[in-house]
Amino acid sequence: MxxxxxxxxxxxxxxxxxxxxxxxxxxxTNDNLYSAGYASAFIGGLYDAWYPYQALHRHGDFGLGAPAKLDGELIMLNGKLYKTQYTGKTTPVSDADQTPYAVVCFFKAKQFFKPDRQLNKAALFKYMDSVLTNQNGIYAIHISGNFKYLKTRAFPPVEQKPYLPLAAMLDRQHFFEFNTIKGDLVGYKLPAFMEGPHISGYHFHFLSDDKQSGGHIIDLIANNITIEVDTLSSYTMELPPTADFNNFDFKKDRKEEIKSVENGKKQ
The missing domain is CATH 1.20.5 (Single alpha-helices involved in coiled-coils or other helix-helix interfaces)
Structure with a gap:
């Protein structure tokens, strides 16, 4: 013994x-997915910023997340950060600011796809499932081109603690609808085994070509798009060094909450 x-x-x-x-x-390497923060904790109400935007650039040039105190939706494209507020206003983000949650990578497309037909959101995801066949793969996805229709959303900033979980604030969402618009979708398809620390399945944010509009994708109809895919081989995570995170209750199953937040309505 x-x-x-x-x-x-x-x-x-x-x-x-x-x-x-x-x-x-x-x-x-350039094949790493980096997360500042823990997805289910953020969705559960940890909206106070702690991670500098400036530091995100060391880990990626492509990704998404949230501004401080849930003040809209965050997107990183070609190394530049933008946020779309609940007013619909979309502006560049100062590197001096911080985020409560963000996921980034250095994007280098390894696969290219060009669907030959119009696709709604469900059809687009089904198409991508047909070409991204590794159910446990970590995929960074850039979709660019023309959209017949887009619906996005952003939350207003929270004010007083304790903050409610995101799923309890769906009635505060502000939606934006666009007809015939050109722009970029930045997002990921992550496997089920990453649920909790990350958001599994598809997750996209939008930025228009003129950089004036954006938000979290709720619905779409794509006309003429190009899909670029970077397959990642590893992931790392930095956890918030905060009392709120240290005391967060992870025993609650938030899978249904995450689905509601992703789709913008109660499941």
């Missing part, structure tokens, strides 16, 4: 060392 007790820590340290080296190596 003594021998077993001594070998287990030694083997454990050996494998931890290997794992740490592998993580360090993969995190330094």
């Amino acid at each position: 003594k021998l077993t007790f001594k070998l287990i820590p030694a083997l454990f340290l050996f494998f931890v060392s290997l794992s740490g080296s592998a993580q360090q190596k993969s995190a330094s």
